[in-house]
Amino acid sequence: MGTTTIKNIMFSLFILKSLVIQSVSKPFLEQKNVINFHKNVSNPKLDLNNIYIEKLWKKILGGKKKFLSGKKLSHNNKKNIVIINITPEELRLRLNFLNQKSQIKILKYNSIVHASVESYLRMGKYIGKIISLSDFYFPMFEEKLENYRLPKELKYLAIIESNLNPVVTSKAGAKGIWQFMPETGKIYNLNINNIYDERNDPIKSTEAACRYLKFLYKKIGNWELVLAAYNAGPGTVDKILQRHKNMKDFWKLWEFFPKETQNYIPKFIAINYVMNYYKEHNISTYHFYSSPYKYKYKETVLIPIKEKISLKFFAYNLNIPYQDIIILNPQYLVDSIPSGNKLRLPKNKILLLKSKEGFFFRKKTKELTIIPK
Structure with missing residues (x-):
């Protein structure tokens, strides 16, 4: 076999290998692009400072073990195995107890909620870190919610929206802890330019979220549907209510909502449960001794x-x-x-x-x- 033929075969194998790698990598790249850190909406000119900041955020919140691992704080002397399952009777009892103390009274049990609770419990390590991050953000959330005379439980929405990541960007373009779209952000005075994006500002975006939730409740008057409107938009809720003679019962209207919204209220109830009963499920929290979350x-x-x-x-x-x-x-x-x-x-x-x-x-x-x- 001649040298030229061998070279041609090697080149063909190289191209084939490249195509295989490209096809395998594409889903990963698409998934990676769902969340972009500090991607400026206005697409400014190439800025080395901007690139540096973006890389730093990826390092901080992109799952680097050195930063996020911290020190586990176990709540049980036994082996730290998360208890994933819970019986319907026990979960119903605990949700009823939480609902009695609740200001919004939507913490109800059903099989969809049960599945959502156990889904979160399977992510025990993730929940442990979220609980630790909540120590940093929740006191401020509660203060703002109280100032606007809103139920403090609404703080849990931020976990569903962003996992308490202040710079996360959704594929649709929503940004920050409370996931404001640019248009809604402008309505609530969250300014965006080449220097800053106030949707990423935890305090300003929390105040904007409080005002938006206040507006939705005044308009709709039902907390389940307010949460649905926060997720799907008030226009979607209005259309569903108009078609069903203003029957304000989320669970009776459940099948008419988009799939993401169908799961949104169960997630909210599940997060309420997990954040209050994580110790009973042997979920360990973390002490971020080497991060700014120590403040x-x-x-x-x-x-x-x-x-x-x-x-x-x-x-x-x-x-x-x-x-x-x-x-x-x-x-x-x-x-x-x-x-x-x-x-x-x-x-x-x-x-x-x-x-x-x-x-x-x-x-x-x-x-x-x-x-x-």
């Missing part, structure tokens, strides 16, 4: 940015891990932040910032102002 929102403050700064340079000179600055300020899409914006910092760094204020802000300004939460 609480009450341990942070907002400061005004008086001159253009680099977040990386700022973090270095205040001796704060860069990833801490990024997670405390997830609305920023780039590293270089112009004056007129605000930055969230740990309170224990304020004295150091005041001592270095002249270093960061060369112009003579008034004393550093601390902005309330």
Whole structure:
């Protein structure tokens, strides 16, 4: 066999191998593209700062073991095996107990809810991390919900929407912890530009979610259908109600909702259950000793940015891990932040910032102002 023939065969095998790899990889790539971190809606010009921030978020929240593993905090001295199954009688009893304390009274048992509960229990490791992240976000959620006189249980919606990831983007373009679409975000004053996306701001987006939920409840007056409207849009709920003479019972109307919405209320009930009974199922939580989630929102403050700064340079000179600055300020899409914006910092760094204020802000300004939460 000649050298040319051998080369041709080798080349053909190489092409065949490439096609096989490409066909196998395509589903993975498509799945990967469902969630994009810090993908700017307005598609700005290539920005090295933007690329750096995006890579950092992928490292922080993209499942890197070093960052998210933390230290397990077991609630049981026995082998840490998650109890996945629960009898209908036991689940019904526990849901009835939660429903008695509930402000929205929708925590009902049925076989669909039961399946959703056991589905979450199979993800015990994931739930343990979500519980730990909730320690960071839930006190702030509860404060905002109380301010708007809304049931505190609505905080669990954020788990269904985003897994408490402040920069997650859905395939449809919804973004942030509360998954606002650009149009709805603008209605609730969540601004988007090349510097920041306020849908990623946990506090501003939580306030927007409270106002939106308040609007939906005033319009619909039924919490099951309010949650359905949050998922499918109020227009979808309106059409279903009009076709069925305004019969406001989600479970009787269940078959007429989109499949995702059919599962949305069962998920909400299941998350309520799991977050309250995880110890009974031997689910371990995590202590994020090496992440910014070691802070609480009450341990942070907002400061005004008086001159253009680099977040990386700022973090270095205040001796704060860069990833801490990024997670405390997830609305920023780039590293270089112009004056007129605000930055969230740990309170224990304020004295150091005041001592270095002249270093960061060369112009003579008034004393550093601390902005309330």
